[in-house]
Amino acid sequence: MNRIYLIVIAAAIGLAGCQEKHTASASGSNSKIDHRVDSLLVLMTLEEKVGQLTLFTSDYDVTGPTIRENYKEDIKAGKVGAIFNAFGADYTRKLQEIAVKETRLHIPLLFGYDVIHGHRTIFPIPLGESASWDLAAMEQSARIAAEEASAEGLHWTFAPMCDIARDPRWGRMAEGAGEDTYLGSRIAEARVKGFQGKGIGELDAVLACVKHFAAYGAVQAGRDYHTTDMSDRVLREVYLPPYKAAVDAGAATVMTSFNELNGIPASGNKYLMTDILRKEWNFTGFVVTDYTSIMEMIPHGIAEDTASAAALALEAGVDMDMQAGFYNDALGKLVKEGKLKESLIDDAVRRILQKKFELGLFEDPYRFSNEEREKTTVMKKEFLDAARDGARKSIVLLKNDKNILPLSKSIKRLAVIGPMADARREMIGSWSAAGDWKKAVTILEGIKAAVSPGTQVLYAKGSNINDDSTKYLAQAIQTAKQADVVVLTVGEAALMTGEAASRASLNLPGIQQRLVEEIQKTGKPVVVVLSNGRPLTINWIDQHISSVVETWFLGTQAGHAIADVLFGDYNPAGKLTVTFPRSVGQIPLFYNMKNTGRPMDPNNKYTSKYLDESNEPLYPFGYGLSYTTxxxxxxxxxxxxxxxxxxxxxxxxxxxxxxxxxxxxxxxxxxxxxxxxxxxxxxxxxxxxxxxxxxxxxxxxxxxxxxxxxxxxxxxxxxxxxxxxxxxxxxxxxxxxxxxxxxx
CATH class of the missing domain: 2.60.40.10 (Immunoglobulins)
Structure with a gap:
């Protein structure tokens, strides 16, 4: 290699003494970085360019993080530009060393991960957190997540999810901010600001990724990965504004959605990725697909094979292929055959390299992989305190007719019953990133820690979460009869919400409804505590139980936060950000529907209503009670x-x-x-x-x-x-x- 060539490489990748700090936003530009990107791009082979457009996953097994041998070889060959599901300062450093030391141009890897509601310190699921209506608290939780994630070698989070969702059958409703466009937009802004902090390139900031673009929350029948069809008016009025708010807040990247929109899958949808995102909104960051979604355009029926799917995605404006490997397999060949312009690849590579330069990875590829910072940052006391505060702010008091709540800490005998009471794994919910569920505080533990020494806390499981076994029922009834007050904990398992977790029924799963009815028959005062990731149809509970508390999945400090509310150390102030239906047959049901030419009139059959159900929700959007009035x-x-x-x-x-x-x-x-x-x-x-x-x-x-x-x-x-x-x-x-x- 001649001396001039070495000097050019050094200038391109920042080894010639250029140590300036880079904090350019997704909508901004840095001329020095632009020059360095262009200098590097001219040195790259076509195969190396395509490699920068490829994102592959690492894996975790019982012994810790691993990566497939063929992916290691791909990294060495310059065929991988980014890795996801790899975290930890030591592990990310080892992977980064492969890219920096063993590739021809020493281009560093980008590390991404689904940091959705906390990294190690887990906060409430986003739907629950949105119920706080506390934008500063939501920005803070994203800030803490970024501090922890960046301390473990991560550069990039696949959040915030900005999908408006009005069908609670869709499990991914748990990841978003609910049904309202205005509130969703404000929350999107707050979370982007939290993740990206003072700017890209700061050691405690990560790249935000706006997802899922677009209208994923409107999938047909609430079934994950399904189709979406809507007018441009509805798209622009209801669904697009939160994504745009996130982009306007400076979000560095955008992720495509799994669904098709009006006949075109999002990962091949030029109207979304180019016409709207880049031309109308002036977005200059890069676009990544969701997991294998380029590949999925074949079963969608819009691409015939690998080559046609890859070409469709790139021409639509998609820069990075997550996991499918279609770009690696097809783009180079398409260019060589004259079927694809290499300039499209250059544009995509340029956008990705831009972010790597902004992060400072060319100056120091290991700057985010610092084991000492990792040890002193993760799960700090102030982070746990913030998680507890955010969790209790997210709790919604749905009913308190007889003012059973707040409970006295000096109750003589308090029964804690139900499958969620000691369900440690469920407390942190789905998409809980690197959170260790074993460190979560259960409801039972939170209550025991809160009551006076003279209070006897009785416990009975009552039932499993989702089966028909009655073996715990008799003990639960007997336990309730011995108590002065019963805290009855019911709900969904964590993995019954989130991705691939659509439900046709929104009733309590298993025999939990029977458990509630049997405990109510004892005549004891009962407080129902719900743990769930979506609205449930709880008409019977609303009609027969005096006190009902919605706690969602609250994260690492769930038990303490719930106890804070139950015993009045915190006066609940949460408000629903999604309508609770009376029955699945009402769905979709949301507060800002339009009127009809025949508005509902109970005295006129020929108006817009059901024969067998009210038009009204069980609990409306924005609803939530307090211990005061x-x-x-x-x-x-x-x-x-x-x-x-x-x-x-x-x-x-x-x-x-x-x-x-x-x-x-x-x-x-x-x-x-x-x-x-x-x-x-x-x-x-x-x-x-x-x-x-x-x-x-x-x-x-x-x-x-x-x-x-x-x-x-x-x-x-x-x-x-x-x-x-x-x-x-x-x-x-x-x-x-x-x-x-x-x-x-």
Missing amino acids: FSYGDVVLDKNKISQQEEVKVTCKVTNSGKLAGEEVVQLYIRDLVGSVTRPVKELRNFQKILLQPGESKDVTFTLTQQDLSFYRKDMSFGVEPGKFEVYIGGNSRDVKKAAFVLQ
Whole structure:
């Protein structure tokens, strides 16, 4: 190798003394990095370029992390640009050494992982966390996840999931922020900011990945990997805004979804990946597929073979192939045969190298693989404290009719019954990354740690989570009879939610419903504690049990957080971000549906309703109780008529009318009564979470802008239209106070 060639390589990969800090965002550019990327690109062979577009998985077995021998050989040959499911400072360093020391151009690997709701310290599942309506807490949980993940050698997380989901049969609802576009957008922004911190290249930051692009949450029948079909209006009004919010917040990467959209699978959908993402939204980061989704375009029926699938994906704007290996197998041959432009490969490689340079991997490929930092960062006390706080903020009090809650810590005999009480594995939920379920705090442990020394805590399993065995039932009934109060813990197993976990029934699985009914028959005061990753149909529980608490899957500190709420150390303030149906037959059911030409009238058969079920949900979007009560005054507007350039201020006095301090999520909704196209009956437009002492009042003021009143009009232009608007303020989407104004 001649001296000039060595100098060019050194200049390209940053070994010529260039140590500047890189914090360019996904929508920005760094001219020095651009120059270095271009300098490196000219040195690469076609095969090496294609290698940068390939992402393969590592594996874990009982002895620890492993990687397939053929993947090691691929890394050495420059055929792999990134690895996922590899973490740990020591292990990532060893893999990085293969790429840096044994490849021709020494290009470092990118390490990615599904850090969805915490890395080692596990926070509530995202659906549960969204119920806190606490954007700062959600940003903090993502920040902590990034600190832990980056300390274990990771550069990249496959989060946040920005899919709007309105069908709880879909198990992946657990990974998102629920049914509302506005709230989902705000949460997406917060999580991107948390993951990426002060900027890409900081040692405690990881690349965020917006997923699943697009409209994966609308899969037909709630069945995972199924098809999605919708108008462009619905796509743009409901489903796209959270992804765009994440991109606008600087998200470095985007992941394609498994579903097709209007006949075109996402990984081959140029309208999504190029026309919208790159041209409309000016996204400059790179796009990765979901697991083997290029391969799956063959059974979808849109690609005939490996070559056609690979070409379709690259031409659509997909930069990196996760696990299928189709790019490695086909792209080089397609270019050599004149069937594919090499410039498309160059563009994709350029976007990937850009992120590697921004991360500082060319200056120091091992900068994220520091064992000392790993030891001092993972599961720090302050991280565990934050997880506990985030968990209790996510709990939703659904019912407390007889004020059984909060419980006294001095109860003489407290029975803790049910399959979730001592179910340590279930506490951290699905997609729990590198979280060690053995370190999770169970509900039973949390309760035992909270009660007074004189309280006798009785325990009975009652049933398994999901089978028909009754062998634990009699003991549970006997235990309940001995107690003064029963905490009855029921729900789903962690892996009954998440990917490939769609359910046709949303009832309690197994014989848990029978368990609830038998315990209720004892006549003892009962508190039902739900652990689940989606809304369940719990009509009987709502009708017969006085106190019901929704706890989702709360993570490492679940048991302590639940005890904090049960015993009143924390006054619950969570609010649902997804509607709870009465029956599966109502699905899809969400608060911001549109009206019909024949709105429901119970006295008129020929209106929009069911013969055998109410139109109303069991619990509406935004709903959640407290141990105190809040009253809302009239909604007051600063003006009743505004021009299209003006804003309107909306104020409502909120009073803590109870005896305890508490937080309330004050929610603002609007309705555009007449438009060139029909509008939803309500749309969330803002919210504030406030803390009030007993008897304290606060004037909560919101400002509605032109953006808040805009929508996609008849001609698909985005903007406002003159007309009458109603504005609502309340503690949920159903129980609101109303005012009106005119936009001239």
